[in-house]
Amino acid sequence: MAQIIDGKLISAEKLTKLRQEVAEFVGAGNPVPQLTAVIVGEDPASQRYVRHKMVACKEVGIASETKWLPANTTQEELLQLIGQLNGDDNVSGVLVQLPVPEHIDERTICNAVAPEKDVDGFNEINMGRLALDMEGFVPATPLGVKELLEHSNIATHGRNAVVVGRSKNVSLPLAILMHSDGKNATKALDATVTICHRYTPPKELAKHCRQADIIVVAVGKPGLITKDMVKPGACVIDVGITEITDEKTGKRKLVGDVDFEEVRQVAGHITPVPGGVGPMTVTMLMYNTLKAAKTQAARRLV
Amino acid sequence: MAQIIDGKLISAEKLTKLRQEVAEFVGAGNPVPQLTAVIVGEDPASQRYVRHKMVACKEVGIASETKWLPANTTQEELLQLIGQLNGDDNVSGVLVQLPVPEHIDERTICNAVAPEKDVDGFNEINMGRLALDMEGFVPATPLGVKELLEHSNIATHGRNAVVVGRSKNVSLPLAILMHSDGKNATKALDATVTICHRYTPPKELAKHCRQADIIVVAVGKPGLITKDMVKPGACVIDVGITEITDEKTGKRKLVGDVDFEEVRQVAGHITPVPGGVGPMTVTMLMYNTLKAAKTQAARRLV
Numbered sequence: 001m002a003q004i005i006d007g008k009l010i011s012a013e014k015l016t017k018l019r020q021e022v023a024e025f026v027g028a029g030n031p032v033p034q035l036t037a038v039i040v041g042e043d044p045a046s047q048r049y050v051r052h053k054m055v056a057c058k059e060v061g062i063a064s065e066t067k068w069l070p071a072n073t074t075q076e077e078l079l080q081l082i083g084q085l086n087g088d089d090n091v092s093g094v095l096v097q098l099p100v101p102e103h104i105d106e107r108t109i110c111n112a113v114a115p116e117k118d119v120d121g122f123n124e125i126n127m128g129r130l131a132l133d134m135e136g137f138v139p140a141t142p143l144g145v146k147e148l149l150e151h152s153n154i155a156t157h158g159r160n161a162v163v164v165g166r167s168k169n170v171s172l173p174l175a176i177l178m179h180s181d182g183k184n185a186t187k188a189l190d191a192t193v194t195i196c197h198r199y200t201p202p203k204e205l206a207k208h209c210r211q212a213d214i215i216v217v218a219v220g221k222p223g224l225i226t227k228d229m230v231k232p233g234a235c236v237i238d239v240g241i242t243e244i245t246d247e248k249t250g251k252r253k254l255v256g257d258v259d260f261e262e263v264r265q266v267a268g269h270i271t272p273v274p275g276g277v278g279p280m281t282v283t284m285l286m287y288n289t290l291k292a293a294k295t296q297a298a299r300r301l302v
Numbered sequence: 303m304a305q306i307i308d309g310k311l312i313s314a315e316k317l318t319k320l321r322q323e324v325a326e327f328v329g330a331g332n333p334v335p336q337l338t339a340v341i342v343g344e345d346p347a348s349q350r351y352v353r354h355k356m357v358a359c360k361e362v363g364i365a366s367e368t369k370w371l372p373a374n375t376t377q378e379e380l381l382q383l384i385g386q387l388n389g390d391d392n393v394s395g396v397l398v399q400l401p402v403p404e405h406i407d408e409r410t411i412c413n414a415v416a417p418e419k420d421v422d423g424f425n426e427i428n429m430g431r432l433a434l435d436m437e438g439f440v441p442a443t444p445l446g447v448k449e450l451l452e453h454s455n456i457a458t459h460g461r462n463a464v465v466v467g468r469s470k471n472v473s474l475p476l477a478i479l480m481h482s483d484g485k486n487a488t489k490a491l492d493a494t495v496t497i498c499h500r501y502t503p504p505k506e507l508a509k510h511c512r513q514a515d516i517i518v519v520a521v522g523k524p525g526l527i528t529k530d531m532v533k534p535g536a537c538v539i540d541v542g543i544t545e546i547t548d549e550k551t552g553k554r555k556l557v558g559d560v561d562f563e564e565v566r567q568v569a570g571h572i573t574p575v576p577g578g579v580g581p582m583t584v585t586m587l588m589y590n591t592l593k594a595a596k597t598q599a600a601r602r603l604v
Binding site: 107123124125126127128129130131132133134157158160166168172175176179180181190191192193194195196197199200201204207208211 | 409425426427428429430431432433434435436459460462468470474477478481482483492493494495496497498499501502503506509510513
């Protein structure tokens with residue numbers, strides 16, 4: 001029976017560590033780090049996500065602020081606000097909660113956030129830096145997966161890993177972090193990595209997964225990874241989150257992409273949904289915000 | 303017996319097409335595109351590479367210029383020259399021949415070339431754009447491999463591809479181009495991609511390769527890919543180039559990473575070394591330079 005990788009617990013430990021680091025940073029005479037989130041429109045899910053982030057800020061001692069803009073905000077107005085935040089020395093990190101309304105170009109917005117305040121890691125410059133194994137901001141979810149693997153002492157060097165999905169905010173950054181050179185700035189994981197996606201035939205997906213020591217799946221298709229696709233002892237990380245109706249209780253519940261009850265019988269390690277990768281995402285955003293504050297403080301000293 | 307993918311021929315055809323496109327572009331009243339190469343120091347290999355590039359420019363009707371700087375040029379001086387070239391409307395593309403002397407930081411130099419003139423695709427912004435499937439400059443060698451695959455009608459959609467190597471100028475851009483979404487700006491190839499590298503155990507490398515419909519190897523280890531590692535009918539693209547002494551003749555010669563004589567007996571398609579990927583690299587640099595000139599002309603119209 002697989003060992004459960006308890007994302008809630010690991011996340012709580014990491015938050016405790018971050019709280020100490022923030023306290024030390026501030027204790028050394030630096031200003032309190034601040035994360036500013038921008039929401040455009042009234043999407044309830046976005047509001048919920050931002051609220052979670054603000055709660056985490058409070059937990060670790062990072063100041064936080066949310067800027068609410070109406071759904072009819074123009075792209076120009078949003079860019080203006082981002083420009084203000086980029087130039088504001090009190091703001092360490094800026095995140096624009098996605099999605100933005102359709103009349104606003106998401107890519108333009110992501111690129112407008114100053115690279116050194118881009119705690120989401122969505123600016124094209126930070127994506128380039130990650131690809132080049134350079135210091136920069138890595139999106140929180142792939143960073144959280146890396147943290148879970150390391151915390152659970154999962155061997156990755158020279159092992160076979162499969163990343164299922166090819167999203168730009170999770171799967172690709174993770175595939176880069178998993179295959180790249182551990183001796184470079186990103187301290188990557190030196191695994192052999194296979195990237196599977198919607199056009200990978202199901203039989204091939206199963207074959208690749210069965211050869212994997214580590215499977216990370218980030219697709220959003222409940223039940224995609226079944227027991228027969230997992231090598232005994234493999235580590236299975238489930239990034240998928242889908243809300244479904246529980247057949248027995250009739251209630252809504254969150255599930256991942258992995259058939260958890262079945263797969264846990266063969267896997268060596270497995271993350272649950274909820275309580276696996278999810279909690280790590282917000283935590284690693286805190287990590288990125290502190291990192292931003294530290295980098296900015298170091299630059300001001302020069 | 304494998305069909306030989308004749309890089310010389312495909313390259314010559316592409317150059318002919320590019321010459322026509324350059325003529326049309328200039329005929330429409332645009333200035334002649336210009337590529338400026340910068341060499342720092344006296345490395346003979348660098349001089350030879352740049353000469354090849356300049357010859358190709360002449361062939362397609364692109365103006366060219368080489369700036370020679372002494373080996374003791376400071377980073378500041380080099381950055382100043384790049385800044386001048388960035389600001390010079392007569393210059394469409396700028397390339398700094400690598401390697402630069404050790405006292406100069408390669409990454410700082412690559413990032414200093416304006417993204418819209420970065421025909422080598424080595425600026426972190428172009429790397430980020432490639433990773434995000436956005437319009438930008440892709441390094442010439444991976445672009446050349448894509449061109450060879452397409453020209454030879456090698457099916458890639460949903461097929462298994464293995465990229466051996468994890469260099470940032472060839473393997474990683476290629477892995478991105480091969481697995482990403484063909485419907486986005488980079489017109490990527492929708493393959494399932496496995497990235498193998500120095501820490502992939504030899505047995506695992508062999509296994510991954512045997513499952514591949516396409517193998518691209520870019521390592522610089524002669525004889526790395528042997529017959530038993532190749533699935534009958536697979537397409538084998540050899541990016542490796544190593545100079546060795548021929549045991550029979552005692553003469554120096556170039557070889558790739560693939561045991562060509564053996565592998566051609568099982569592969570469906572194969573590129574020779576020399577005469578495979580090599581010629582495509584310079585050709586795709588011409589493609590990038592024309593693209594740069596066109597983009598800049600379009601911007602000036604706005």
